[in-house]
Amino acid sequence: MDEGTQNTPEVTEPTPGRSPRGVRISAARIVGVLLILVIIAGAVAWLRFIHTVPVEGPTAYVDIRPGDSVTTLSQQVFALGMTSSPQALRWYWRLKRGGSLREGRYALKDVGSMEALYQLLASGPPLTVRVTFPEGYTVQQMATRLQEQAGISAAGFLKAARDDQGKLLEGHLFPDTYDVLYAGDAAEVVARMLGRFADVLPSDWVAQAAKRGLTGDQLVRVASIVEKETKYDADRPLVASVIFNRLAKKMLLQLDTTLGYVLPSQGGFYTYAELKYKSPYNTYLHPGLPPTSICNPGLASMNAAAHAPASTYYYFLAKPDGHCVFARTYAEHARNIQLYLAGGS
Known part of the structure; x- marks a missing residue:
């Protein structure tokens, strides 16, 4: 090898492959593509997550x-x-x-x-429904209607409709029309009905009860009997007077309606055997008022109980047309039974 050849720099072929800068650019592109895919996937997932399908019909x-x-x-x-x-x-x-x-x-x-x-x-506002409780409804009937019309559990209502001692608030839930939340809280409905009862209760209620030797709750029981025994407002005060007269004489009230609270009748009548049914609500057997009200009375019956006039009547009878006829003695009462229950008017 000559001297010229020895001093000539060796020329080498470039190694195939990418430069570090090129590798960095390619990696960034991959990361970018992956990031875009993640964003797209996330967006799709989010759209799917928040997607709703409108529903229609009675079950919506x-x-x-x-x-x-x-x-x-x-x-x-x-x-x-x-x-x-x-x-x-x-x-x-x-x-x-x-x-x-x-x-x-x-x-x-x-x-x-x-x-x-x-x-x-x-x-948003929940749906409300308007529920009407007729005068004379029992708490059980109110519970059934509330469940049917407002989706509030009857069992939940009966549980809420009790006092601190667990006694049913029969007589103290005022029958009226109420706007209530559908499927709402039974205790809230009971509270409103109790509040309405307090609002309409005659202001002299306790004083009038005391004048007759009764408690306020006992006077409510009288009003509940008046409610069940009468169809027309005009008859209510005298029916209340009959009840008070019999109580004062310590006579048995002998009312089908009190027995009816615990023993349904057949067509409104009881057999002799049924009249012997053992219950404190059977006023054919037990003296005085029943242990609780027998329904939830309306305002007319409450006013009749609070302000019943003095009378000498001890008997009354509902005629076929619903109006009541009154008697002072059993003999008069027996004549009325013969006259009006034999098809008279």
């Missing part, structure tokens, strides 16, 4: 009852086919930091988004 509602949880509610709307998951509403509720649930029925018609669903259930 949910009922939130006392003690229900957001989890239970979330499962309800999923069961209706409204959300994509049994947990969707629950997760959204937590995301929105929603508060506690409010009882009632909520109509879901035209609710087209998760946000609208949340706003309805978190702060």
Whole structure:
């Protein structure tokens, strides 16, 4: 090898491959693509999560009852086919930091988004229904009607309709028309009915009871009997006077209506054997008033009990037309029975 050759630098071929800068650019692109895919997947998941399907028809509602949880509610709307998951509403509720649930029925018609669903259930007005309790209804009848018309458990109402000693508040739940939350709180309905009773109670109620040697609750029992025994307001005061006259003479009241509280009659009549039915509500056997009211009286019967006129009547009879006829002696009463129950008017 000559000297010129020895001084010539060796030329080498470049190694195939990417430069570090090129590697960094490619990695950034991959990361970017992956990030875009993650964003797209997240967006798809979010859209699926908040997607709701509007529901229609008579079942397009949910009922939130006392003690229900957001989890239970979330499962309800999923069961209706409204959300994509049994947990969707629950997760959204937590995301929105929603508060506690409010009882009632909520109509879901035209609710087209998760946000609208949340706003309805978190702060929207629940449905209310108007329920009328006729005068003379018992607490049991009120409970049945409330369940049928307002979706409030009859058992829950009967549990709430008791005093501190567990005694049924018969006679003290004023029969009226009430707007109540559908599937709402039974205790709230009872409180309103008690409040209405206190509002309409004659101001001299306790004084009038004391004048007759009765407690306020005993006078309510009299009003409940008047309610059940009469059809027309004009007859109520004299019927009340008959009750007071018999009590004063320590006569048995002998009223079918008190027995009817515990023993249903056949067509409004009792057999001789049934009149011997052993119950403190059987005023054919037990003297004085029954142990509780036999219904929830209306205002006319309450006023009649509080302000019954003095009379000399000890008997009364409801004629076929519903009006009452009164008698001073049993002989007069027997004639009335013969006259009016034999088809007269």
